[in-house]
Amino acid sequence: MNAFWNEDLMFVAAEPFEDHLILTVEDRVGPNKDEVLGKVIVPLSSVERRADDRPVHSCWYNVQKPSSDDVEPSKKDKDKKFSTRLQLRICLDGGYHVLDESTQYSSDLRPTARQLWKKSIGVLELGILNADALHPMKTRDGRGTSDTYCVAKYGHKWVRSRTIIDSLNPKYNEQYTWEVFDPATVLTVGVFDNAQLGDKGSNGNRDLKIGKVRIRLSTLETGRVYTHTYPLLVLHPSGVKKMGELHLAIRFLNHIDG
Structure with missing residues (x-):
């Protein structure tokens, strides 16, 4: 009647933390049959936020008997339906960074908690100059052509160049800068064809x-x-295909050197 689990569970949560953590206590009353004894509903906005390795203290939460689908029952209902208590240790840990990229291609290695961010070590300067011999992505007046633009991403910041219309050798001549916090990161520059211009074709409104x-x-x-x-x-089923060339100018300027 006094159960001990002593288990640690980890879930991924994202700001603005409007969701709830819901725990149910269930009783196995028969083969493949469980009966819900009660539940605990914890708003993530009320959970302690931790940015270091200090210990997190446990708290007792009232387990409410299941009676409705309300996410947050009224205080009056809580008083009536109290069943038992559940001891939990909960925290939002901002000291970890959940990577959505493989480590060798990561463009952001900072933890989620801002107070753990290091000062920038320098500035990355990118000049998108021009592209040559691009593969035509559409047909206009009986000839192959493209309406291209570039997208550059580093960390959380991405930029888009203007679209150069009707050219397989477009000249962009645009410059961008980013703050750098870790040298073991990657800058990505992509070239796209603007599907909003010209015939839609079978691809519809999707930029290629x-x-x-x-x-x-x-x-x-x-x-x-x-x-x-x-x-x-570009990797095709038939093999790697060259779609053209992109001419870039890049400089990483360390704050100490600058």
Whole structure:
């Protein structure tokens, strides 16, 4: 009648933490048959937030007898339906970063808690110059062409260039900057065809990806300007296909060197 579980469970939660953590206490009354004895509903907005390794203290929560689907029953209902208590240790841990990218291609290695963020170590400068010999993505006046733009992403910040209409050798000549917090990160630049221009075709309104380039900051010497032409490669069932080339200018400027 006094159960001990002593289990640690981890779930992924995201701001603004409007959801609830719901725990039910169930009794096995027969083969494949469970009876709900009660539940505990904890709003995530009320949970302690932890950004370091300090211990989290446990609290007792009233277990309410199941009676309705209300997420937050009134206080009067709580007083009437009290069943027992459940001891829980709950916290929102911001010291971890849930990666949505493989580690070798990660573009953001900072923890979720802002107070744990380190100061920036430098600035990344990107110049998107031009593209050459792009593969045509549509037909206009009986000839192949493309209406292209570039998207660059680093960390949480992404930028988009203007669209260059009707050109397989577009010139963008746009420059962007990002703050850098970790050199073991990656800059990604993609080239897309704007489907809003010209005939919709079978693809509808979906912009087509021509190709992308990924550059590791750890390979850049600080203060040096790199001007290179990068191949735009796409993996097809028949093999790797070159869709053109992208001309970029890149510089990583360390704060100490600057």
